[in-house]
Amino acid sequence: MVHLRRPQLSGLGRNPAAPAEVLVRLAAHAAGRHGLSMREGQLPDPAADALLRYGGGDSAVFLARARVSSQMRRRMAGHPDPAIRDAYADFVRAMVDAEMPLAIEVLVDISGLSPTELAADPDPKLRAMVADSWRDRPMAVQVALLNDADPGVRAAATNTEHPGVPVEYYDQCLSDPAVRANVAHRIPLTFEQFERLLATGDATVLHAVAGNRHLTAAMVARLETSADPYVRVAVAYSRHVTPHTRDRLLAQVAAEDAAGSSDAYVALHWSGREPSWLRAAPLAERLTYLDCPHVAFRNVLATSRDLPDEAWRRLDDDPDVSVRRTAARRPGTPPEVLLRLLRSHGETFHVRPLLVDHPNFPRQALRGFAEAADPRIRALALEDADLPASVLGRLAACEDPYVRGIVARHPNTTVDLLERLLADPDPKVADSAAANGALPRSRMEHILTEAGL
Numbered sequence: 001m002v003h004l005r006r007p008q009l010s011g012l013g014r015n016p017a018a019p020a021e022v023l024v025r026l027a028a029h030a031a032g033r034h035g036l037s038m039r040e041g042q043l044p045d046p047a048a049d050a051l052l053r054y055g056g057g058d059s060a061v062f063l064a065r066a067r068v069s070s071q072m073r074r075r076m077a078g079h080p081d082p083a084i085r086d087a088y089a090d091f092v093r094a095m096v097d098a099e100m101p102l103a104i105e106v107l108v109d110i111s112g113l114s115p116t117e118l119a120a121d122p123d124p125k126l127r128a129m130v131a132d133s134w135r136d137r138p139m140a141v142q143v144a145l146l147n148d149a150d151p152g153v154r155a156a157a158t159n160t161e162h163p164g165v166p167v168e169y170y171d172q173c174l175s176d177p178a179v180r181a182n183v184a185h186r187i188p189l190t191f192e193q194f195e196r197l198l199a200t201g202d203a204t205v206l207h208a209v210a211g212n213r214h215l216t217a218a219m220v221a222r223l224e225t226s227a228d229p230y231v232r233v234a235v236a237y238s239r240h241v242t243p244h245t246r247d248r249l250l251a252q253v254a255a256e257d258a259a260g261s262s263d264a265y266v267a268l269h270w271s272g273r274e275p276s277w278l279r280a281a282p283l284a285e286r287l288t289y290l291d292c293p294h295v296a297f298r299n300v301l302a303t304s305r306d307l308p309d310e311a312w313r314r315l316d317d318d319p320d321v322s323v324r325r326t327a328a329r330r331p332g333t334p335p336e337v338l339l340r341l342l343r344s345h346g347e348t349f350h351v352r353p354l355l356v357d358h359p360n361f362p363r364q365a366l367r368g369f370a371e372a373a374d375p376r377i378r379a380l381a382l383e384d385a386d387l388p389a390s391v392l393g394r395l396a397a398c399e400d401p402y403v404r405g406i407v408a409r410h411p412n413t414t415v416d417l418l419e420r421l422l423a424d425p426d427p428k429v430a431d432s433a434a435a436n437g438a439l440p441r442s443r444m445e446h447i448l449t450e451a452g453l
Contacts, residue, residue, distance in 0.1 A: 001429050003035065006451065007427035010031045011434025012444060015434060022445075023050070025453045027051045027059075028049035030052050031451075043063070045387060056081075062089060073085070092107070096125050107126070107129065115322020117140060119145065120144070139166065142164075146172075151178035155178045161186055170187055184209050185208035187212075189209070189215070191216070194219050197443070198222075201333070204227065207230050214396070215238065220241060229261065232253055232267070239278075248291070273296070275297055276300065279303060286307075287308075302330075325341065346420065367381055367384055367391060379406055382407065385410075387410065388412070392413055407430075418439055422434060
């Protein structure tokens with residue numbers, strides 16, 4: 001994150017080329033400490049000392065989780081000030097009390113107890129956190145957690161698919177309001193169990209049942225008339241319904257969405273539902289969904305790796321760009337398909353690996369993106385690590401701060417260009433410029449002096 005008031009200091013704290021002397025001076029300012037807390041790699045002892053001196057317990061919490069020398073860890077453990085010495089342990093206890101997730105390794109490290117001992121701790125919040133974070137626990141521990149007196153612990157024990165619930169505990173869990181929905185989502189249900197769950201009238205339980213991948217055709221048929229749009233979308237995505245039923249149900253929910261129903265909108269666009277069963281279907285069956293009018297089915301089909309060339313050609317020309325993006329991630333995507341997709345729609349930078357990193361993408365074409373009209377497509381040129389300074393200069397003048405921020409992080413950005421970007425009105429751009437390893441030591445000193453450090 002960027003320190004909005006002093007972005008140059010926060011960026012400088014992350015600069016990999018900043019020497020220890022600079023880091024020590026940065027520790028005297030809150031923005032500098034903010035940047036240091038985001039820094040990668042091991043922090044030099046002098047900088048860690050300065051953080052403790054200026055940041056106290058808050059910095060001690062960060063240092064306990066950061067990469068510091070073993071000598072520094074020993075000094076913190078034996079520090080005369082309890083606010084520093086006990087800072088991390090106090091932080092962990094506060095996180096447990098607030099029911100914020102922590103890794104099992106952290107809990108073991110702070111307590112000195114084994115995971116099994118922690119799972120039997122008197123504090124139910126700690127037991128719940130262990131249940132949530134210790135995913136490879138033995139079944140004996142899982143059974144104890146399923147029988148825990150505290151409903152929060154039992155719920156945490158069933159939040160994830162593993163280690164699961166033994167068959168002999170199915171009925172007990174389906175009768176327990178604390179875990180009923182979690183378990184109803186995952187286990188094979190008898191029709192009697194299915195009916196009992198529907199009779200609860202609990203919407204969360206109903207949604208869990210509707211999303212159960214083990215439902216039989218009779219169960220799916222029983223859910224078709226539900227008034228809940230989420231349930232009808234789940235039924236429409238089932239393998240057990242006919243195309244006609246699927247079209248009818250999705251048309252119903254789409255009409256409700258158009259009429260302003262927020263529940264219908266969420267069910268259609270944000271439920272995360274997909275026909276995942278289609279991935280394991282025989283090739284001949286999967287190919288029948290090439291003409292499916294519903295994007296979710298074509299998207300799952302596009303995750304295949306064994307489709308014939310004609311099917312790939314059709315998916316590469318699909319009217320929905322999300323389908324085309326999914327299909328483009330297959331190993332054999334032709335270079336021209338990748339290039340056309342990116343020139344038209346740009347990259348989805350939150351999805352990794354990027355399409356520009358596809359082995360078949362023609363990397364020599366990256367510079368051509370610098371002339372694109374859309375700034376977000378123009379930014380793809382910056383994926384070229386060898387981009388010349390002249391192109392970087394043009395991109396640094398882009399109206400979109402997102403593009404300028406990437407220029408500020410680029411390894412080929414010149415000192416003169418960094419100087420310009422340090423003064424950028426967008427704090428993220430200035431922060432990125434200060435974090436660039438090409439920034440000269442003299443400019444770092446100037447930033448510190450300007451801040452009175």
